[in-house]
Amino acid sequence: MTTISNEQDAMAASPALPAARMSRMSKIGLVVLAITVAIPPFVVTPLELTKLSRLVVLVLAVLGVNLLTGYTGLISLGHGVFVGVGAFAMANLIDQGMSLFLAGFLATLFTGAVGLVLGLPALRVRGLYLALVTFGTALAFPPLLRRLGTWTGGVTGRTVDNDAFVPPSLLGLDDDVHIWRYGVCLAVVALWFVIIRNLVNSRMGRALRTVRDNEAAAATFGISVRYAKAGALAISAAMTGTAGVLQSLLNPYVSHADFDSFLSLRLYAAAVIGGLGTLAGVIFGVLALILIPTINGAFELLDSDAIVFGAGLIIMTFIAPTGIAGLFKGRDRGKSESP
Amino acid sequence: MELLVQRCFDGMFTGAIYASLALAIVMIYRSTGLLNFAQGEMGLMGGYVTLTLLSPTGAAGIGIPIAGTAFASRWIPLHPWPAWAAIVGAVAFGALLGAVVERFIMRPLTGRSTLSQVNVTIGLLILINGIVFQIWGSFSRKVKSPFPNEAADYVGILGARLRYTTVGVWATLIVIIVLLTLLIQKTKTGLAFRAITSNREGAALVGVPVNRTLTIGWAIASAIGALAASLVGGAITLSPVLMLNLLIYALAAATIGGLDSPRGAIAGGLIIGLTQSLSPPYLGIPTELTLLPPLAAMVLALAVRPHGLFGTVPVNRV
Numbered sequence: 001m002t003t004i005s006n007e008q009d010a011m012a013a014s015p016a017l018p019a020a021r022m023s024r025m026s027k028i029g030l031v032v033l034a035i036t037v038a039i040p041p042f043v044v045t046p047l048e049l050t051k052l053s054r055l056v057v058l059v060l061a062v063l064g065v066n067l068l069t070g071y072t073g074l075i076s077l078g079h080g081v082f083v084g085v086g087a088f089a090m091a092n093l094i095d096q097g098m099s100l101f102l103a104g105f106l107a108t109l110f111t112g113a114v115g116l117v118l119g120l121p122a123l124r125v126r127g128l129y130l131a132l133v134t135f136g137t138a139l140a141f142p143p144l145l146r147r148l149g150t151w152t153g154g155v156t157g158r159t160v161d162n163d164a165f166v167p168p169s170l171l172g173l174d175d176d177v178h179i180w181r182y183g184v185c186l187a188v189v190a191l192w193f194v195i196i197r198n199l200v201n202s203r204m205g206r207a208l209r210t211v212r213d214n215e216a217a218a219a220t221f222g223i224s225v226r227y228a229k230a231g232a233l234a235i236s237a238a239m240t241g242t243a244g245v246l247q248s249l250l251n252p253y254v255s256h257a258d259f260d261s262f263l264s265l266r267l268y269a270a271a272v273i274g275g276l277g278t279l280a281g282v283i284f285g286v287l288a289l290i291l292i293p294t295i296n297g298a299f300e301l302l303d304s305d306a307i308v309f310g311a312g313l314i315i316m317t318f319i320a321p322t323g324i325a326g327l328f329k330g331r332d333r334g335k336s337e338s339p
Numbered sequence: 340m341e342l343l344v345q346r347c348f349d350g351m352f353t354g355a356i357y358a359s360l361a362l363a364i365v366m367i368y369r370s371t372g373l374l375n376f377a378q379g380e381m382g383l384m385g386g387y388v389t390l391t392l393l394s395p396t397g398a399a400g401i402g403i404p405i406a407g408t409a410f411a412s413r414w415i416p417l418h419p420w421p422a423w424a425a426i427v428g429a430v431a432f433g434a435l436l437g438a439v440v441e442r443f444i445m446r447p448l449t450g451r452s453t454l455s456q457v458n459v460t461i462g463l464l465i466l467i468n469g470i471v472f473q474i475w476g477s478f479s480r481k482v483k484s485p486f487p488n489e490a491a492d493y494v495g496i497l498g499a500r501l502r503y504t505t506v507g508v509w510a511t512l513i514v515i516i517v518l519l520t521l522l523i524q525k526t527k528t529g530l531a532f533r534a535i536t537s538n539r540e541g542a543a544l545v546g547v548p549v550n551r552t553l554t555i556g557w558a559i560a561s562a563i564g565a566l567a568a569s570l571v572g573g574a575i576t577l578s579p580v581l582m583l584n585l586l587i588y589a590l591a592a593a594t595i596g597g598l599d600s601p602r603g604a605i606a607g608g609l610i611i612g613l614t615q616s617l618s619p620p621y622l623g624i625p626t627e628l629t630l631l632p633p634l635a636a637m638v639l640a641l642a643v644r645p646h647g648l649f650g651t652v653p654v655n656r657v
Contacts, residue, residue, distance in 0.1 A: 129641055136587045136630070143630065304469050310462045
């Protein structure tokens with residue numbers, strides 16, 4: 001039986017011990033990124049900025065997919081479910097009268113636990129079973145949400161009490177709630193990014209990559225393959241849950257229709273198109289996630305942008321297995337990383 | 340009693356459909372070690388080809404003409420075709436699609452990691468679904484069944500109705516299994532197929548035409564998928580999301596039976612079909628949540644018997 005991890009491929013070309021310091025390209029990229037995210041509050045309307053914020057938080061979902069697939073070699077086709085679990089958990093925790101911070105924290109933990117419960121049976125076996133279970137869950141999720149009306153509002157969906165999601169009065173931003181919210185989203189995303197960056201450069205990150213590249217070797221080194229996989233899944237689900245938490249606060253109306261199986265497929269496609277196994281890939285993946293529907297919508301090209309995501313996934317696997325991020329990396333080091 | 344028998348008949352119908360799709364998945368898995376996530380969508384396209392070949396006579400529906408009908412009636416002789424001929428046409432189309440996908444998409448990826456190959460099948464899933472949506476729209480449409488499917492076309496057994504379509508679908512499935520067994524056991528291609536399954540490099544070394552055999556394997560698997568979609572479209576309606584659910588049932592069936600076992604695919608399909616039809620009345624699971632019991636069965640199977648009822652337990656070489 002083949003596993004998804006024990007073969008040589010471009011993915012394995014990422015160094016076993018990545019330097020903690022950043023390359024020149026990464027530094028330039030970070031500066032460009034910082035400038036880019038600082039522009040929107042000054043140029044777009046409040047409505048557009050809120051829409052943009054909702055896309056920015058998807059960075060967390062794509063990052064979650066990337067941690068799981070890119071760093072650990074596990075496939076999840078159900079990350080849309082975790083966004084949904086986070087969103088609905090948040091809505092219900094706020095109902096209990098919790099502060100936003102506590103509710104968001106608990107919703108994140110809860111989503112991580114859900115991921116763990118879903119994944120544990122599948123993680124007992126090598127191979128693609130996690131992909132099967134998560135994809136099945138993604139398909140069963142909307143009907144399940146329609147059924148659990150007490151918590152989810154059933155077919156119509158429910159509102160989220162986001163009254164408390166306003167700037168503290170001493171900041172004097174009362175007229176610019178959307179800018180503050182955009183800032184909070186960026187800060188949370190940045191926080192998770194730093195956590196994950198430190199994680200993948202730590203002992204655990206190296207353990208995950210070893211598991212990805214060769215499970216038997218990982219076990220020989222004393223890495224508990226099962227704990228490593230389970231840990232990656234829990235963290236991945238948790239951060240994706242945070243994306244849901246922020247989404248529910250930005251758009252205080254959540255319903256089953258927001259979390260169909262194509263959300264999960266899009267998130268996976270975005271992670272692959274951006275580049276698996278690199279943090280820069282996450283940014284490019286989210287750019288794809290934002291730009292493809294926008295361009296498609298603006299020119300009214302296709303009824304559904306699924307064609308672009310599907311074709312993109314296939315084409316990128318052929319011409320750039322390390323994604324858009326890999327293309328830049330290859331140029332930076334003066335060598336191509338294609339196999 | 341009546342209800343039980345009736346539910347069993349219903350479950351056997353859908354079970355046969357799941358079994359055939361699971362069989363297609365198992366065929367690819369055995370020869371390439373790859374789970375083809377696009378199996379359902381490749382079949383879906385075949386289902387829509389059936390619909391186009393049938394229309395306007397065979398497509399009962401909502402009055403919106405089916406895309407491609409005008410094209411088909413101009414270029415395809417004798418269009419619209421009778422139901423059975425349309426399905427034969429769709430199966431031929433499915434075989435062609437499978438061969439093209441193997442030759443131009445999967446073969447160039449030989450030697451790349453399984454992750455890359457699986458990613459491509461996921462890409463195909465999204466892409467083909469998008470194409471079907473683009474061409475044929477999101478409407479649900481009923482395909483004319485090739486078997487007698489009027490209200491009175493059933494045999495009464497213990498007060499329950501065994502519909503001719505159920506009998507027909509099972510007969511079709513049995514014919515497929517017999518043909519596949521004959522192909523694999525009695526022909527040279529089948530011998531090559533078995534050789535590749537047991538040792539791909541070794542087979543290539545002794546002169547087995549690996550590429551050609553794999554193309555045939557993909558063509559057959561995809562043809563079975565097209566047949567499954569065409570048949571299920573006669574009972575349920577055909578819509579772009581149909582095969583996503585069907586894929587999960589088929590994958591669950593294959594997992595329960597053992598991913599490398601054709602016998603397991605049939606048994607698993609039957610188990611999933613029966614679980615799905617018996618759980619609403621006897622376990623009180625609402626009908627819109629019928630996706631849950633198969634999913635639970637799959638998770639349970641993974642927990643108790645990870646390699647399936649008939650699957651081989653792999654030996655990991657270090």
